[in-house]
Structures are given as C-alpha cells and as structure tokens.
Amino acid sequence: MLYVVGLGLGDAKDITVKGLEIVKRAKHVYLEAYTSILTVGKDVLEQFYGREVIVADREMVEQDSDKILEEAEDEDVAFLVVGDPFGATTHTDLILRAKEKNIQFRVIHNASIMNAVACCGLQLYNFGKTISVVFWTDTWRPDSFFDGIIKNREHGLHTLCLLDIKVKEQSIENLIKGRKIYEPPQYMTVSLAATQLMEVITNRKSAGTNNLAVTEDTLCVGLARVGSDDQKIVATTLREMQKVDLGSPLHSLVITGDMHPLELDMLKLYGAASSDP
Amino acid sequence: MLYVVGLGLGDAKDITVKGLEIVKRAKHVYLEAYTSILTVGKDVLEQFYGREVIVADREMVEQDSDKILEEAEDEDVAFLVVGDPFGATTHTDLILRAKEKNIQFRVIHNASIMNAVACCGLQLYNFGKTISVVFWTDTWRPDSFFDGIIKNREHGLHTLCLLDIKVKEQSIENLIKGRKIYEPPQYMTVSLAATQLMEVITNRKSAGTNNLAVTEDTLCVGLARVGSDDQKIVATTLREMQKVDLGSPLHSLVITGDMHPLELDMLKLYGAASSDP
Structure with a gap:
C-alpha cells in the first residue's frame, strides 16, 4: 500500500495521529523535499518518528518513482509531503501511476497554505x-x-x-x-x-x-x-x-x-x- | 490560552499530534457542531481523547462565547472545529473577540474541504x-x-x-x-x-x-x-x-x-x- 501523508505546515507534530501511525509501521518512509519545507529538518522528523527518512528530491521522484511504487506493491510505503498531498501536480502523477499499476493507495490529508x-x-x-x-x-x-x-x-x-x-x-x-x-x-x-x-x-x-x-x-x-x-x-x-x-x-x-x-x-x-x- | 484546533475531515485520528496534546491537557474541551461534521460522533471523540467534550451549538457559541473566553483567560481551553479553524466566519469572530479581550490564542491548522x-x-x-x-x-x-x-x-x-x-x-x-x-x-x-x-x-x-x-x-x-x-x-x-x-x-x-x-x-x-x- 502506498500512503501519501500530508505533514501540514509547521513542525514535526503537525502530522495527524493517523499519519504518524502509518509512518511508524511503514516499511519505507520517503520525504518529498522540493515543493515545500517545514520549519524543521529531516533529522528532527527522524527523531520524532523513531524512523529513518529517505529524502526524495525532484530527480528521485521523477526517475526512481517506479522503485517506490514497486516497494508499495507488497509492503507499506509512506511518502511524506509538506502541506497536503494534493498541493503539487507531482503527487497527483504518483497516485495516477500507482492506480495504473494496480497498487493500492491511501491519502492522509493535512493543512496546506x-x-x-x-x-x-x-x-x-x-x-x-x-x-x-x-x-x-x-x-x-x-x-x-x-x-x-x-x-x-x-x-x-x-x-x-x-x-x-x-x-x-x-x-x-x-x-x-x-x-x-x-x-x-x-x-x-x-x-x-x-x-x-x-x-x-x-x-x-x-x-x-x-x-x-x-x-x-x-x-x-x-x-x-x-x-x-x-x-x-x-x-x-x-x-x-x-x-x-x-x-x-x-x-x-x-x-x-x-x-x-x-x-x-x-x-x-x-x-x-x-x-x- | 484559547486553542482553536482543527479536527480535519474524517474521524478522531485526523487530529494532529499537536492538537491531541492540547486536547489532553486543556481544562475545558468544546466541540463546535453546526458548520460541519466528522464521520464519527462526540462519544467516539471522548473515548479517543479520554476527555469530556462539551458540544457547542450555534446558540451557545453566539450567546455564551464570553464564558468560553473568560475561561481561556486563566486556563487552557480547546475549541475544536471540524476541518480547519478558519473554514467558517464564526471562528474568525471568536478569535477577534479573544484578541479584543487580550486573551492569548493559538490556531492548530488541519485539512478542510x-x-x-x-x-x-x-x-x-x-x-x-x-x-x-x-x-x-x-x-x-x-x-x-x-x-x-x-x-x-x-x-x-x-x-x-x-x-x-x-x-x-x-x-x-x-x-x-x-x-x-x-x-x-x-x-x-x-x-x-x-x-x-x-x-x-x-x-x-x-x-x-x-x-x-x-x-x-x-x-x-x-x-x-x-x-x-x-x-x-x-x-x-x-x-x-x-x-x-x-x-x-x-x-x-x-x-x-x-x-x-x-x-x-x-x-x-x-x-x-x-x-x-
């Protein structure tokens, strides 16, 4: 399952309870890092989640998204997005491709600007x-x-x-x-x-x-x-x-x-x- | 302090971690209940928070908001709103009146439609x-x-x-x-x-x-x-x-x-x- 999780706008604690539960149990946790930023960095998120977070820049999302989607076929993958998952076109594209490949996805909404x-x-x-x-x-x-x-x-x-x-x-x-x-x-x-x-x-x-x-x-x-x-x-x-x-x-x-x-x-x-x- | 806390759109777990911490420690917890609804009721929220929740209907918010604001002068009061706190004019009004009375307020954002x-x-x-x-x-x-x-x-x-x-x-x-x-x-x-x-x-x-x-x-x-x-x-x-x-x-x-x-x-x-x- 691919979980696209909105992180909201402020710091690590602006994730929803539902989102945090998913991050804690997911096999891999990616952080999309080129359309927006939080007021805290990757290290603070990792400490708060107790999990390794893989930073996904534009290059990675556009080139290696097949890898992320493949992982999501059999395991839970959390793809974290600052704000709401549907704030940027890139994430819509990722969801469309998940759908094409018959990979289940779930969106966890949050505040955006x-x-x-x-x-x-x-x-x-x-x-x-x-x-x-x-x-x-x-x-x-x-x-x-x-x-x-x-x-x-x-x-x-x-x-x-x-x-x-x-x-x-x-x-x-x-x-x-x-x-x-x-x-x-x-x-x-x-x-x-x-x-x-x-x-x-x-x-x-x-x-x-x-x-x-x-x-x-x-x-x-x-x-x-x-x-x-x-x-x-x-x-x-x-x-x-x-x-x-x-x-x-x-x-x-x-x-x-x-x-x-x-x-x-x-x-x-x-x-x-x-x-x- | 008056905390106006967005609950998001789905169920109890769509509150943010920051919002939940506030609800757990606030002296009084009000739930605004006339501009929108969650898919779960007050009882589910109370169970999830481990707290009593006072349902605030339109009449109460418009007539008794002075009481809510007075409480917030000395104690932490959580005012819960489905979606984002700024989705409806009523909440802007509450914040304006808090400001007039020099009562500190803080907004916890969330997803809205x-x-x-x-x-x-x-x-x-x-x-x-x-x-x-x-x-x-x-x-x-x-x-x-x-x-x-x-x-x-x-x-x-x-x-x-x-x-x-x-x-x-x-x-x-x-x-x-x-x-x-x-x-x-x-x-x-x-x-x-x-x-x-x-x-x-x-x-x-x-x-x-x-x-x-x-x-x-x-x-x-x-x-x-x-x-x-x-x-x-x-x-x-x-x-x-x-x-x-x-x-x-x-x-x-x-x-x-x-x-x-x-x-x-x-x-x-x-x-x-x-x-x-």
Whole structure:
C-alpha cells in the first residue's frame, strides 16, 4: 500500500495521529523535499518518528518513482509531503501511476497554505484563482501572473500568490559541464515578490495602461511560516511591503480584493490602516 | 490560552499530534457542531481523547462565547472545529473577540474541504471562487450562486460548491410557539444540488438566455466523506449527477472548468468519459 501523508505546515507534530501511525509501521518512509519545507529538518522528523527518512528530491521522484511504487506493491510505503498531498501536480502523477499499476493507495490529508492562508482573517470563499510568482532573472521576467491578480481584483476577489522555491538547482556553468554541484536553496520573500509586482505596475503604466486594478496602494498581506510558533503576518500596501522583512521561509503574499468589515478588522491586527483600500 | 484546533475531515485520528496534546491537557474541551461534521460522533471523540467534550451549538457559541473566553483567560481551553479553524466566519469572530479581550490564542491548522477537494484530481490553483448552495423551499429559491459558477467557467476555472447543512433548526410552528423542539439535521446531497442547478438552467433558458457557460452536459464531480475510509468520488455530467447516490454526509459538488489532461486522467478513475466536456 502506498500512503501519501500530508505533514501540514509547521513542525514535526503537525502530522495527524493517523499519519504518524502509518509512518511508524511503514516499511519505507520517503520525504518529498522540493515543493515545500517545514520549519524543521529531516533529522528532527527522524527523531520524532523513531524512523529513518529517505529524502526524495525532484530527480528521485521523477526517475526512481517506479522503485517506490514497486516497494508499495507488497509492503507499506509512506511518502511524506509538506502541506497536503494534493498541493503539487507531482503527487497527483504518483497516485495516477500507482492506480495504473494496480497498487493500492491511501491519502492522509493535512493543512496546506491553500486553506491555512485564511489565518490572516481573509475568508477563503473570497479568494479567486491562486497564482505563482517566479524568480526573475536578467533575461526572463514573465509578468502574466499579474493578469491573474487583475482578474481577481476586478471581481472583488483576493489572490493568494505562491512564491517561488529553488532547490537543488545547478548553475548554467555546472549544468553545461555536467557537474552535479547544486546552488544553495532560494526561497522568495514577500519583499522581493512585492518589488517584482511594483515593477510590473511601473511597466504597465509606462506602456500607457491607466486605471490598473492593482496599484502601489493596494492592501496586501505578507505571511511567513504559517502554522508555526513564530508565524508572522503583516498587512500593508504593496509599496510598503517591499520593505517588510518577515525572516526565514516560507513566505506567501496575498493581494486583497474587496474587503468585508470583519476581514478588515482582522487585518488591522496585523497593521492594516482603516483607510487602506 | 484559547486553542482553536482543527479536527480535519474524517474521524478522531485526523487530529494532529499537536492538537491531541492540547486536547489532553486543556481544562475545558468544546466541540463546535453546526458548520460541519466528522464521520464519527462526540462519544467516539471522548473515548479517543479520554476527555469530556462539551458540544457547542450555534446558540451557545453566539450567546455564551464570553464564558468560553473568560475561561481561556486563566486556563487552557480547546475549541475544536471540524476541518480547519478558519473554514467558517464564526471562528474568525471568536478569535477577534479573544484578541479584543487580550486573551492569548493559538490556531492548530488541519485539512478542510477547501484544500482536500483536490483529492479528485482537479488542481487547486485551477479553482475560482467557492460558492454555497442552500436548500430551496417552496417560496425561497435563490439562484445567485449560479452566476458565480458561470463567472468561473468563463475564466476556465473549477467551482467548489459547498452544500447546505441544517442543524438544530426549528419548524416555523415551533418557532412561533417558542417551543425548543428541533427538526432532524439535514445535509444536502450532490443529487439534490444537481437537481437545483438543473432547474436554474431550465429557468434561464426559458427566460431566453442562450449559450449558458454551464449546461446539463457539463462535467461535475460529486464527493462524499472526503478523507474517511469510505470516501466516494463520482465524475459525471450534471444531468447524471441528479441520480447519483453517494450515501451519508457530508457531500460536496465541483463544477469543472477547462480541463488539463492530467486532471481528466484522474477524473476518469472516477467515471468521467473521455468525451466529457
């Protein structure tokens, strides 16, 4: 049996009781380690579970998943995923392949940023489509995500922006030379995300677009380490968000839409001014 | 300290390890019991926790929340919520009032239908605004939720429809006579939701609206008891969904938008035909 177990968002104890029982009795325990992270590392998980945990990076999941699935044919295999198992397409793919091979699977759900984001006080049913903000390079500066935010705003909806993660990436030089040397992991901050967004706004204005539905003064919410003891939430304008330092990863950014009074009351706890639009 | 603890969606063991530790040591344990339900009752929870659980219905939470908050001033109080604590506005309100009274609070997140719905294979970032479908009566048949679905479809997005729950409601006669006699709880089925939706489509067509973005042939997904051992998922057209029996509550319905091939592959596991639009 293949168990795909969500770990939630904070630390080792955010696993469910059901999930922990599975981890304790499974023959092999894999930890998916490239779409998200907990506030604790593999060593803390191993100590808490009393089990060896095999870190499965993107390469392993994409190349060796047949091995994982084969093991699951006769034995219990736990595949651990930060957040909820269905947060990333990769895990859906693993489940589809298990189904194809007639391997039984079971999913243990948990919190993910997709529902826990409501901790800032914005109601989930007032969110539109979720978008992703990727790290820009000198030559690659995509801005299509901005149109997603605009569409949501035009319908009065909030937008959850998932911020980019770069784990186990190779420099172009190392890639060309075939050297398996990896760059240190990078996690986008709300400050950088806000800066990229501000640049898109400036560009659109220069190109003659007026009355943008998102401006420098739009109320935004920055969230860091949601669900952990030192979770941080700041509500302020997009312009000010550029200067906000929320500390270590992971960060997420919300661009607000129309505000219900109860939502604004909650955001005031995190610094929003009454006059914020 | 006020702990608002998410219980997840299935049974007693879907609480997190962190949540269970809090329940075991809290002075009082309340269970919010009107916005959602688990597949097990209060007695099973009490046995699993080894603790007395006080069921808090709508009346109690709205009228006696001061008492709960007062208790939390000096002692640890656990307020248990099915799904995630921020799934319903009521809980945000409780947290706001705790903050006003300077009572410390802590939230323990968990899965809710808002993220677990992705278990059917539809990707969360392809969902638009979530809508609610209420029980119609002979004289009250609101259909504004339909416009939300239409808007999502026009942008190619899926729509999660939360289906109505009626718990501890009084008949008009008992209400008038001031008798505290309550009707049996009612949980909307995907079949009834589909029937109401079909009626809206018929009405709109009669009123002359052509080219509706949602039709009898739109591919829908019915989900029941997500996260539990006997979870059921069926993918079929809206017309056919009227005849689908998914058994005991809770049910949710998804109206699909544009389909990614991987999403359609998953839905085929649950009965969707390749030709479904």
